[in-house]
Amino acid sequence: MPNQALDNAVSALMRETAEQCLLTHYRQLTADEIISKAADDVVTVADLESEARLAEGLARILPEAAIVGEEGCHADPSLMDRLADRLCWIIDPLDGTNNFAVGKPPFGILLALADRGEILSGWIYDPLQQRLCTAHRGGGAFVNGERIGARSTGQEPPVAAISVIFADAARRAALMAHIAPHYALVDIPRCAAEQYPRLALGVNDVSVFERTLAWDHAAGVLFLNEAGGRAARPDGSEYRVDRHLEPGLIGAASPALWDDLAARMQAI
The missing domain is CATH 3.40.190.80 (D-Maltodextrin-Binding Protein; domain 2)
Known part of the structure; x- marks a missing residue:
């Protein structure tokens, strides 16, 4: 699939998922919707709903790719073996869950497409700022469709x-x-x-x-x-x-x- 068509499909899925699975729960979570996974690490109902929707949508966009999601791997660590597959979607359905769980930013969705361990494409979406960062290997980096170049703060010390x-x-x-x-x-x-x-x-x-x-x-x-x-x-x-x-x-x-x-x- 050409990069622009892929971007259009993935960005639409991320925005829809953020709206329906994350923002509907933001600052609305009840205690039983926040579950401890490990010390200083939680999962919420929003993570689980987001991963399910993203996995379903990505399977439609590129059916031949394996799907490796953070919560799926927590339930079944053997899924991580698929990261070496010919094509593989990588999903963080709610990055910054600890922030989200206490009702504060930042948080977002991270998606990537890899080929036998090498990253081909990546998408980073911040639902509150509606900022979408995208990149394809060899194709530059973009924020909301505008190409950007990395810049330092210019401060000393850095x-x-x-x-x-x-x-x-x-x-x-x-x-x-x-x-x-x-x-x-x-x-x-x-x-x-x-x-x-x-x-x-x-x-x-x-x-x-x-x-x-x-x-x-x-x-x-x-x-x-x-x-x-x-x-x-x-x-x-x-x-x-x-x-x-x-x-x-x-x-x-x-x-x-x-x-x-x-x-x-x-x-x-």
Whole structure:
């Protein structure tokens, strides 16, 4: 399917799903509609409804592609094996669930299409701002249909959002001791659907991620790289969705900012 036709179909599905499955529940959740999945990690009825609708719609758009959704993998981890398939849809039906559950932004939907572990296309939708970020490998990055180029904040020191939620105590201490002093730290949004646009749109300069699950990062990595920034493993290798359980990922608004941070990371 041509990229424009694919964009039209996917964006319509994302907007419809956000309207009917997310915004209808936003700030309306009852206690029994919020379920703990793990420590500091919840799922809501909105996540489940959104994933079901997205999976059904994506199966119509590209029936030959496998479907790997965050909540589906939580129920059946063997589904993650499909990330290496010839074609695979990757779904985060509600990124930023912890924010959504307490009635605050940011939150969004993340979708990606991969081929044998390589990311082909990505979509990031923020329902409150109605901001749709799209990217196709080799085709550039777009926000609401307008091509964009990644830009830094221009601040000195650069602005960094460093996620230590999933880092162990030693790793957290090393990041704070050896990386943090070189940057102006800001809070992480706990939402990749917000963090990657911040890196491309001049809000943040760099980010460090410890956990790199495909549904959280596939769309954002492609979007940032296609915008002219850089997202890659700390050793410089490409992020692949079929290796998403490996830790460590750096995102930056420019290759130069990425290089500076990666060099510092190698020392810890």
